[in-house]
Amino acid sequence: xxxxxxxxxxxxxxxxxxxxxxxxxxxxxxxxxxxxxxxxxxxxxxxxxxxxxxxxxxxxxxxxxxxxxxxxxxxxxxxxxxxxxxxxxxxxxxxxxxxxxxxxxxxxxxxxxxxxxxx
Amino acid sequence: xxxxxxxxxxxxxxxxxxxxxxxxxxxxxxxxxxxxxxxxxxxxxxxxxxxxxxxxxxxxxxxxxxxxxxxxxxxxxxxxxxxxxxxxxxxxxxxxxxxxxxxxxxxx
Numbered sequence: 001x002x003x004x005x006x007x008x009x010x011x012x013x014x015x016x017x018x019x020x021x022x023x024x025x026x027x028x029x030x031x032x033x034x035x036x037x038x039x040x041x042x043x044x045x046x047x048x049x050x051x052x053x054x055x056x057x058x059x060x061x062x063x064x065x066x067x068x069x070x071x072x073x074x075x076x077x078x079x080x081x082x083x084x085x086x087x088x089x090x091x092x093x094x095x096x097x098x099x100x101x102x103x104x105x106x107x108x109x110x111x112x113x114x115x116x117x118x119x
Numbered sequence: 120x121x122x123x124x125x126x127x128x129x130x131x132x133x134x135x136x137x138x139x140x141x142x143x144x145x146x147x148x149x150x151x152x153x154x155x156x157x158x159x160x161x162x163x164x165x166x167x168x169x170x171x172x173x174x175x176x177x178x179x180x181x182x183x184x185x186x187x188x189x190x191x192x193x194x195x196x197x198x199x200x201x202x203x204x205x206x207x208x209x210x211x212x213x214x215x216x217x218x219x220x221x222x223x224x225x226x227x
Contacts, residue, residue, distance in 0.1 A: 104169045105175075105209060105211060
């Protein structure tokens, strides 16, 4: 069964960068995009973008353009999300997710990675 | 950007009661690409409904989705103790994909 396992919690200072990994198993990694969604404490969900593991093509929400980079390593079935110039309001749980078909929502989610930005 | 507005913000009900959650879009959600998720504290969201009315694999039939265009509803026919959680709607037809702010279903 499909599974996504993310890297552990991070604490970063303002202005730094963070890179979160998302390792896929139980399905063919290159078939489904890897999406990234974040959730600030006590807040709703926010879509950040996706990476196509097959081609490396990306699509980012305009809010994060210039600060986010999504990549993948097909040799280890892992997607990455790097966010730079961190601010305190980037403190959130970051999730990776996957859709199974073109008309479905996010059927598989990682467990989440808490990123805390604090001086 | 399509803005999704969920109502009510909080729904206080007892086990066994029926819950109706609303999700209203600022523009038409073409192809009814609207999903509903359940989220419990400290957990990732779980997909319940996709394409407005299709239940995801393993989701009990007490959960149903309806609606089209700009108005969508998630109905839980009879609340079980494990259904008390936060519910999010999401549109995935127009980039950026957006979520509603969530509806909390709490025990009365």
